[in-house]
Amino acid sequence: xNTINTILFDLDGTLLDTLEDLADxxxxxxxxxxxxxxxxxxxxxxxxxxxxxxxxxSLPDGKSNPDYETCLNLFRDxxxxxxxxxxxxxxxxxxxxxxxxxxYRMAIVSNxxxxxxxxxxKTYFHPFITVAIGESEAIKKKPAPDMIQKALEELGAKKExxxxxxxxxxxxKTSSNAGLRFIGVSWGFREPKILRDLGAxxxxxxxxxxxxxxxxxxxx
Numbered sequence: 001x002n003t004i005n006t007i008l009f010d011l012d013g014t015l016l017d018t019l020e021d022l023a024d025x026x027x028x029x030x031x032x033x034x035x036x037x038x039x040x041x042x043x044x045x046x047x048x049x050x051x052x053x054x055x056x057x058s059l060p061d062g063k064s065n066p067d068y069e070t071c072l073n074l075f076r077d078x079x080x081x082x083x084x085x086x087x088x089x090x091x092x093x094x095x096x097x098x099x100x101x102x103x104y105r106m107a108i109v110s111n112x113x114x115x116x117x118x119x120x121x122k123t124y125f126h127p128f129i130t131v132a133i134g135e136s137e138a139i140k141k142k143p144a145p146d147m148i149q150k151a152l153e154e155l156g157a158k159k160e161x162x163x164x165x166x167x168x169x170x171x172x173k174t175s176s177n178a179g180l181r182f183i184g185v186s187w188g189f190r191e192p193k194i195l196r197d198l199g200a201x202x203x204x205x206x207x208x209x210x211x212x213x214x215x216x217x218x219x220x
Contacts, residue, residue: 004214006157007100008148008180009129010166011110011117012047013188015093016124018112019044020086021079026058029074033067035059044189048168049142050111050135051075076113083116089124090187092207097128099211107131107151111141111170131155142170145178163214172198183213 012018019040027037038046038058046057055072056062065071100106106129110117117134131154133139133147140146152159164175167188172195175182184195184203192203204210 003161004104004163006105006107006152006155006162007210007214008107008109008151008162008164010164010168010171010188011108011112011120011132011134013167013190014165014171014185015089015108016087016120017090018083018087018120019047019189021083022047022054024085025075025079025082026054028078029055029071030058032074033071035067035071047189048111048170051079051113079116083120084123087120087124090207094124096207096210097125101128104214105155105157107155108133109142109147109151109164109174110134143173143177145174148174148178148180165210167195169194169198183210 009015012022023038023040023043026043030037046054052072055068055075059065059068059071062068097106108117108121108125108129108131110133112134114134114136118132121129121132131151133151135141139150148164152162159179162180163183164171164178164180165183165185166172166175167185168190172182172184176199182202184192186192186203186205195203202213204213
């Protein structure tokens with residue numbers, strides 16, 4: 001029997017629908033610098049690898065663009081002030097966390113910059129989740145396993161007792177690199193087929209399915 005006592009979650013596209021606020025901040029920066037704005041679908045494809053990568057993909061010529069750093073700073077500043085305008089938990093997430101609370105250790109592991117991750121976690125998921133780790137200079141971002149390892153360390157948990165829940169190809173790779181079982185979600189920023197093509201054999205369609213699935217793992 002495999003005891004599961006720890007659940008690590010991605011944030012954007014898994015717990016929170018942040019897409020519109022991300023798009024608004026990215027388009028604010030692009031408009032300020034007089035570059036073409038992006039559609040929601042473009043932003044959806046560009047997120048998942050941190051804000052630096054989002055800006056790189058959004059700007060003509062990417063990091064080679066002389067306005068790259070300015071655009072990045074404009075995005076960060078605007079997003080810090082506006083990241084809760086339209087963002088909300090996906091339907092059923094809050095109810096799921098209420099059921100998991102007290103039974104499982106939980107943490108958030110995200111490539112969003114660390115200040116925003118901690119702020120959003122505190123706003124939307126306290127007291128259910130108190131460990132939240134985002135991108136910073138102190139730790140390698142996903143798909144490196146470092147964030148997962150740090151979260152497990154802070155929770156006092158072992159990887160054999162943990163699962164990672166996410167919505168993107170980055171999450172599949174991160175879970176594999178860290179040696180964790182992966183559970184994909186179909187409601188996020190990527191098509192379920194992308195996850196399955198990368199080897200994610202378990203993809204759920206509703207948050208309520210997660211608890212039943214973990215209980216099934218425990219009985220294997």
